Amino acid sequence: MAGAPSCSVIVVGGGISGLVAARSLVVEHGVPAEQVTLLEASERVGGVLHRREIAGNPVDVGAESVLTTRPEATALLAELGLDGELRRPTGVPASVWTRGALHPVPRGTLMGIPGDPSGLAGLLTPAEVERADDRGREHTPVTGDLSLGELVEERLGAAVVDRLLEPLLGGVYAGQARRLSARACLPRVHEAASAGASLTATVAELTAGTGGTQASPRAATDGAPRPAPPFASLPGGLARLPEEIAEDLARRGVDLRLGVPAEALEQTAGGWVVTTGAGERLEAERVVVALPAPAAARLLALASPAAAEQLAGIETASMAVVTWAYETAALPALERSGFLVPPVDGRAIKAATFTAAKWGPVGDGTASYLRASLGRAGDAAVLDHGDDELAALALADVREAVALLEGAPSLPEPVATHVQRWDDALPQYAVGHVERIAAVRAAVAGLPGLELAGSAYDGVGIPACIGTARAAAAALVAGGTMAP
Known part of the structure; x- marks a missing residue:
């Protein structure tokens, strides 16, 4: 490819984020495949896709x-020729x-927050259903971050938190509603609450035409x-998805090294050195760290103690x-x-x-x-x-x-x-998570040639991970960082 950048890159982590970062570097940004090395500690790719x-x-x-x-995953599937499957x-x-x-999981809910409380009948008591509708009430705008459980309980009652919010959030985050950040987990709901808007009306608007979380295409009881x-x-x-990406990378000539953990990351005059578990020192001009928060914290301990401390604080x-x-x-x-x-x-x-x-x-x-x-x-x-x-x-x-x-x-x-x-x-995207991640990115902003990707930053789902990976690859090639 004419004008393609020539640089050596090490991607640490073979989950969906690391795989997409490596592919984006080669396919979207023209980095020669032979200049890209991906290290994965386990003997397989995919992380939690298995x-x-x-x-x-x-x-x-x-x-x-x-x-x-969201477009990130559907676009990737199309690129790999899997969209038809x-x-x-x-x-x-x-x-x-x-x-x-x-x-039945009620229609028109967003992570358990109802847009139509009448659909909660049977699941909640009549008094709880009435409490779950905050339309027509005055609401003091929230200031700053707070937990989703705290926000929803104050507006709609504890029953909505206990019987709907908790099980739905448990499926996505394996977390507790009264500890998870409203701003990080449901930013549009937090934005509406910050403006003093009704949660019920906000969710009704957000789920219009989609049916909401766990929606089913079968006819509703009213025939709609x-x-x-x-x-x-x-x-x-x-789990075929990461396997297909890995096969695509191998065909292109990317060096995929499985069973090779990265133990240390050090900045040098010419870029970076990654030390593997076997003691091998691998030099690269640029590095993408696409690891879970605990592993990323350990790897960044020398290169960026401040970022490592913030990442280590993520439960x-x-x-x-x-x-x-x-x-x-x-x-x-x-x-x-x-x-x-x-x-x-x-x-x-x-x-x-x-x-x-x-x-x-x-x-x-x-x-x-x-x-x-x-x-x-x-x-x-x-x-x-x-x-x-x-x-x-x-x-x-x-x-x-x-x-x-x-x-x-x-x-x-x-x-x-x-x-x-x-x-x-x-x-766990605890209260203050957005500020924590901003601090992480600020800490690595002064470290040229280092980018981060993964589920710890902008969302735990596959599309969010793909988004961070592509952003990291673009910033790496541009010579910038993901810091705001």
């Missing part, structure tokens, strides 16, 4: 879907398991068509995903795609997915899968159990919930069980 063979089929044991209402959920609705029953779900996956699992959540395989012929019909569980109900699990109901048949359809997730920030004691006991606890909860479905079906014994643990997998 699949395992269970009962003869590859099955996601980490993230299973990607948000398609996208699988959408079937439209079978999800539920909230609380107060001894399975209640539901919009298409805002999520998608891939045949064979969403993380650990979780586990238990997957069961069943003979499809022996599995009863499940008319829900799964359910969410509020922590206030005291269950071991926080969510469950009935894969066949949600996504349709897997492989040749002879095996069907259920999965459950456990663990959240500040409440990880359940993860102290061994794998067998953890799976048994989770299955007991799932069996109890399934028995509440029409006809009181019972689950047969699974033919296979897999437990996948994710330690320190999800950063």
